[in-house]
Amino acid sequence: MTSMSTTTTAASGTATALAREFAAVLPETCVITDEVGLRSYECDGLTGFRQVPAVVVLPRDTEEVAACVRICARHRVPFVARGAGTGLSGGALPVVDGVVISLQKLRRILEIDVENRRAVLEPGVFNLDISRAAGPHGLYYAPDPSSQQVCTIGGNVAENSGGAHCLKYGFTTNHVLEMEVVLADGSVVTLGGPTAEQAGPDLRGVFLGSEGTLGICTKVTVRLLRKPEAVRTVLADFPSVEAAGETVGAIVDAAIVPAAVEMMDSLAMEAAEAAVGAGYTVESPSALIIELDGPAEECDEQFAEITRICEEHGSTRIHVADSADERARVWKGRKAAFAAVGRISPDYIVQDGVVPRTRLAEVLAQIATMGSEVGLRVANVFHAGDGNLHPLVLYSESAGEHDKAEDLSSRIAELCVELGGSLSGEHGIGADKACSMGRMFTDDDLAVMQRVRTGFDAAGLCNPGKIFPTPRLCGERPGPFRPHPLEEAGVISRL
Amino acid sequence: MSTTSLSPGSLVELRDAVRDTPGPVVATGAGTAADWGGAVAADATAVSVAGLSGVIAHNPGDMTVSVGAGTPLSDLQATLAESGQRVAFDAARVRRGATVGGLFATADAGPLALGFGSLRDLVIGVTVVLADGTVARSGGHVIKNVAGYDLAKLLHGAYGTFGIVAEVVLRLHPVSAATRTVALPVADLAALPAAGRAVTDTPVEAGALEVVDGRLLALLEGTEAGVDGRATRLVELLGGAAEVLSPADADAAWDAHRATVDRRPDDAAVLRVGVAPTRLGDLLTGLVDLGGSHVTAAPATGVATLSVPADPGVVETVHARVAALGGTSTLRAHPAGADVPAWGPTPTSAVVLRSVAAAFDPDQRLGRGRLAPWLPVPTGASA
């Protein structure tokens, strides 16, 4: 692993020279070079990977971001953009002797355009604050990662983040119209436009989900939606994971597109219940949270049908959350489940693989078998509607189980690929899963993706070492997962 | 375009054709948008993808389908309908047999874009052949997937530059059980944004919202009882002359919309424009004063299609006015030989377009000329 507590003399020399140049374009307080200050940027939410950067800069507007990037370009020093650092794949992990460009000072909501249903944002705006600002106008921003209280829209753009309600409403890429981007040479371009109507290739869409490797986003225009008239939420217990999985299939077959369909197994419910007391049936092998929204008449009709489908598939308890408070309680348990797993296991690794929805039961059974073969428990709490798993591999670092857990986790991701799915549904590849990319893509596929990178950033200075497998990276072994500090504090949850 | 043309029948044959044909190459599908965008180099060899047609894999339970890029979308919709599914996409030229690859490469879209987005939102995987014969895939068969760059986005709207799309994976939606269309007269184009908001401010959730022939059409999709209730509510909320159209009238109204968007006039140029919804009314009013006609407009998305005299100065003015509002404009059907500009003023992003093109196709063999002058034809190359 790359954890370093000292910087070499040569590197500190470069750092001092760089810092001097940054100080010429930024106020002194916006250039961090002291050991303690730098250390708080050494990792993101994937805390097993750590690297202290040479310098951290905190530009305050696009021009300052561009000036910082130009300095990096002139010295051929790699740089990494950073939002809130909640990423779970090591995307914001600093590069050895590199610069971290934090966007935390670009945090203004520039405009809530009610008539056009748009919000214009600086990249450091927290996801939830968009909906807070739009709320009084009856509008909201749809993509809702569980970390939405603290993750930034810039990070969401870079990761193409999703959330529970993306089943119906789509991911970040479906909601971003236009972006201002500082390229790796410090020039500033606009990608996308004021409408989804495109003239020429969708460079906006190429940038979305590129994990900070194609430039730094300094301004984003997103679509806002009208809040749905009605919302209906049900919590349904099932006698087996298979029965819950089949229920999801039956809902799809009935041509219903729920706003969200989330699944939890008994281990996850046990943890969540212990943490927040959401009213889950701990003895139940599995449960679904199903939410519908839309015009009232349709919502009611489809809700009745969903209840019927759950009963048909042997649901042992159907609990309708019929008030806003009750709905919040059901969701709170779901969102807390992840951090709560810390109550039943000293350490855990989170996985983010995706399978075609029809293979849910199969993959869950295989994961259970794989777990018991190596003597590790796996808890499941995930986005069942779109097949995005989040298996939590439980282990004990002190009992020496780390390598076994890490190995199981990688094998689960690769199993998802084998079943026709993907290594990652929303957390990104970053430094974490770069070495598995060869399982999903051929050398040619990856080489063509590299051509995109070359086109945006010929010198390769923008967040190098992420997404693409490199011998250096793939020779290294990550340390154990540690929960994000905010997660431990219960402010955010992972799923 | 040269008279030579090749018709590969498989991915391998397509790769060989692209790699082994000297000089510029242009991919063709059903030819429904051959004259959209910039004119292709005169000596380009046409490589038809029509032979890469048909469903490769349809997974109804996962609501995904993979198809050859040469598959006519109307054929695909008919197949999917047997499973109660559809590609939630309704560009007007689908009725003329447009292929999935062609619709994708031209970033076309129809009224349903309001509710479902365009093909950039619906395509979840692609297989592409590059100028040097490299075959690459990105995305996959799952709706949720962030592994690697999304190459599909680069090819969406690329008009056959960068690479030739051979296969496409699409996400599907259920065919809605019932639909209703509510119509509301719109006095003039200036009133368009307000008319659109009158609908979008209600909770009924229109799946498409378009103005054509002096009327605003709101399409409601859902269950039988659901659309019935919503249509009644919408008429009440809009008041005045709003009405629910009979099924026959609704079909006729949407057919007329398609016909207007899909005009191929021999004396005019068709342009597609997009600006912030609130700017649409004034923009279109001004363009009608300039000789614009046959306007269809989506007040909630800000997208409109219109015909203007096929005069270089007029078309240039349209591009300039749209660009001044920060919007986008594209030349569509126009009389053969009319020398009208395809694209507006060069955007800042053209530097990226050019450097990515250099990495993908340094000699610019594929679709040469289609994105000019944003992507200029290399000096010394045939144009």
Ligand SMILES: Cc1cc2nc3c(=O)[nH]c(=O)nc-3n(C[C@H](O)[C@H](O)[C@H](O)COP(=O)(O)OP(=O)(O)OC[C@H]3O[C@@H](n4cnc5c(N)ncnc54)[C@H](O)[C@@H]3O)c2cc1C
């Ligand atoms: C408890 C928990 C729950 C989570 N739940 C979800 C979830 O439900 N769904 C989900 O999708 N994710 C989830 N995540 C992951 C994470 O919150 C998202 O990936 C989020 O988008 C990261 O935002 P950030 O501001 O923290 O970005 P960072 O972690 O700071 O950066 C992430 C990546 O974005 C790049 N980046 C940041 N800002 C910019 C910019 N302005 N321009 C260019 N690149 C930039 C960085 O270089 C890095 O590669 C969760 C994380 C935690 C800790």
